[in-house]
Amino acid sequence: MDMHPPLPALIDPFARPITYLRVSVTDRCDFRCVYCMAEHMQFLPKADLLTLEELDRLCTAFIGLGVRKLRITGGEPLVRRGIMGFFRQVARHLGAGLDELTLTTNGSQLARHAAELAEIGVRRVNVSLDTLDPDKFAAITRWGRLPQVLEGIAAATAAGLRVKINAVALNGVNDAELFELVRWCGDEGHDLTFIEVMPMGEMGEENRLDQYWPLSDLRAQLAERFTLIDLAERTGGPARYVRLAETGQKIGFITPLTHNFCESCNRVRVTCTGELYMCLGQEDNADLRAPLRASPDDVALEQTIRAAIARKPKGHDFDYSRQKIDGQMTRHMSHTGG
Ligand code: SAM
Ligand code: SF4
Numbered sequence: 414m415d416m417h418p419p420l421p422a423l424i425d426p427f428a429r430p431i432t433y434l435r436v437s438v439t440d441r442c443d444f445r446c447v448y449c450m451a452e453h454m455q456f457l458p459k460a461d462l463l464t465l466e467e468l469d470r471l472c473t474a475f476i477g478l479g480v481r482k483l484r485i486t487g488g489e490p491l492v493r494r495g496i497m498g499f500f501r502q503v504a505r506h507l508g509a510g511l512d513e514l515t516l517t518t519n520g521s522q523l524a525r526h527a528a529e530l531a532e533i534g535v536r537r538v539n540v541s542l543d544t545l546d547p548d549k550f551a552a553i554t555r556w557g558r559l560p561q562v563l564e565g566i567a568a569a570t571a572a573g574l575r576v577k578i579n580a581v582a583l584n585g586v587n588d589a590e591l592f593e594l595v596r597w598c599g600d601e602g603h604d605l606t607f608i609e610v611m612p613m614g615e616m617g618e619e620n621r622l623d624q625y626w627p628l629s630d631l632r633a634q635l636a637e638r639f640t641l642i643d644l645a646e647r648t649g650g651p652a653r654y655v656r657l658a659e660t661g662q663k664i665g666f667i668t669p670l671t672h673n674f675c676e677s678c679n680r681v682r683v684t685c686t687g688e689l690y691m692c693l694g695q696e697d698n699a700d701l702r703a704p705l706r707a708s709p710d711d712v713a714l715e716q717t718i719r720a721a722i723a724r725k726p727k728g729h730d731f732d733y734s735r736q737k738i739d740g741q742m743t744r745h746m747s748h749t750g751g
Contacts, residue, residue: 422478422479423475423478423479423480423718423719423722424722425691425722425723425725426723426724426725427676427725427727429676429677429678429679429725430479430679431478431479431480431679431680431681431722431725432479432480432481432482432649432679432680433480433481433482433483433484433649433650433679433680433681434472434475434480434482434483434484434680434681434682434683435483435484435485435486435680435681435682435683436468436471436472436483436484436485436486436682436683437486437487437488437490437682437683437684437685438463438465438468438485438486438487438488438490438493438496438499438685439462439487439488439489439490439492439493439685440456440457440462440487440488440684440685441456441487441488441489441492441493442487442488442489442492442519443489443492443519443521443522443556443557444489444519444521444554444555444556444557445554445555445556446553446554446555446557447552447553447555448553448581448583448610448611448624452555457685457686461686462685462686463685463686463687463702463705465493465495465496465498465499465502467687467702467705467706468499469499469502469503470705470711470714471683471687471701471705471714472503472506473503473506473711474711474714474715474718475718476506476510476511477510477715478715478718478719480511481510481511481512481513482511482512482513482515483503483511483513483514483515484515484516484517484539485500485503485514485515485516485517486516486517487517487685488685489518489519489521489522490516490517490518491516491518491521491522491523491525491526492521492522497526497529497530500514500516500529500530500533500535501533504533504534504535507534513536513537514534514535515535515536515537515538515539516530516535516538516539517538517539517540517541517579518538518539518540518541518565519540519541519554519557519562520540520541520542520561520562520565520566520569521557521561521562521565522565523538523540523562523564523565523566523568523569524561524564524565524567524568527565527568527569527571527572527574528568528572530569530572530574531569531572531573531574535574536574536575537574537575537576537577538569538574538575538576538577539576539577539578539579539606540562540565540566540569540576540577540578540579541578541579541580541581542562542566542578542579542580543580543581543583543586543587544559544580544586544587544590544594545559545590545593545594545597546559546590547559547560549586549587550562552586553583553586566578566601566603570601570602570603575603575604576601576603576604577603577604577605577606577665578594578598578603578604578605578606579606579608579667580594580605580606580607580608581607581608581609581610582607582608582609582610582626582627582628582631583610583624583626584623584624584625584626585623585624586624588626588631591631591634591635592638595635595657595660595662595664598662599657599660599662604662604663604664604665605662605663605664605665606652606664606665606666606667607628607631607664607665607666607667608667608669609625609626609627609628609666609667609668609669610624610625610626611669628666628667628668631666632655632666635655635657635664639657639658639659639660640657640658640659641655641656641657641658641664642655642656642657642658643655644656644663647674647677649674649677649678649679649680650667650674650678650679650680651667651668651669651674652665652666652667652674653665653666653668654666669693669694675727675728676728678692678725678728681721681722681725683701684698686702687700687701687702687703687705688700688701688702689701689717689718689721691721691722691724691725691726692725692726692728694728695726697724697726698721699717699718699720699721700717701714701717701718703717704716704717
């Protein structure tokens with residue numbers, strides 16, 4: 414018998430059920446990736462951040478409204494103090510409404526936390542890793558060190574977590590390493606997804622355009638060496654997958670600047686301050702912190718969530734044409750959590 418009679422689920426105006434929530438639990442990070450953050454970041458005052466209890470209430474409310482997959486992100490989620498207690502709390506919903514609890518991490522703290530994450534029911538982690546070259550890694554992340562991340566990935570694998578590597582495709586940085594990354598992931602048994610760099614924050618227009626490496630080009634290079642089999646698999650997000658016939662590896666391509674996934678979009682995002690973004694590419698958002706703090710019950714919170722989903726837009730609006738970036742987002746990925 415189902416112990417959790419579902420509330421009317423969240424369905425947006427375009428008949429898309431909202432089943433996937435990404436929550437940023439902090440804006441802070443122990444790295445300063447060049448495409449994500451300035452070196453000297455002004456972080457938010459602590460009082461602005463949702464507390465771990467508020468984050469738990471929020472996730473629980475969304476799960477009650479039909480969210481089945483939860484991804485914790487940041488900033489760097491594993492640098493938030495007490496975060497493992499939060500994971501443990503939220504994990505109580507696994508098998509009771511929630512199908513999957515997962516996280517996106519830079520891997521720096523995974524060596525410490527991988528075993529506990531596995532123990533509480535996390536099955537997969539996404540680890541961001543753009544290069545296997547220690548010097549390039551240090552240059553991209555500014556404060557990160559490659560061996561620490563490789564150690565974290567090894568700990569995750571040893572704990573039985575499936576690791577997916579996310580690599581931002583960066584012209585002049587990791588383009589020469591394409592086949593090395595593919596080979597390494599194949600050897601280690603990790604899936605690999607490439608992400609097209611997005612116009613986020615104020616990373617400097619020059620940099621952005623110089624480093625922009627379209628995944629269509631990356632894909633064409635792969636196709637010169639491998640037979641690419643398109644996979645029908647869809648996640649409701651901007652990822653497309655192929656299998657390399659020769660190795661059996663699955664490779665993903667995330668092209669957030671295209672519009673070709675909006676019709677199946679099943680996701681929303683909440684920032685670490687409780688802003689609910691209905692679309693990664695649009696500014697419209699709803700403040701969930703106010704209803705969370707206004708009342709210990711979740712009536713107003715649920716009403717605010719429903720009202721926001723009712724205005725989820727049909728799609729987003731990025732444009733890289735004519736070497737000029739329109740629709741540029743003013744918020745950093747570390748704020749919305751990517
Ligand atoms: N700190 C964690 C990490 O790096 O995995 C989680 C947060 S990070 C913002 C989430 C993802 O966003 C990472 O894979 C990162 O590479 C990606 N990202 C950040 N800025 C980006 C940008 N401008 N364009 C494309 N991807 C970006
Ligand atoms: Fe930190 Fe992730 Fe942003 Fe890099 S991409 S600065 S690891 S939040």
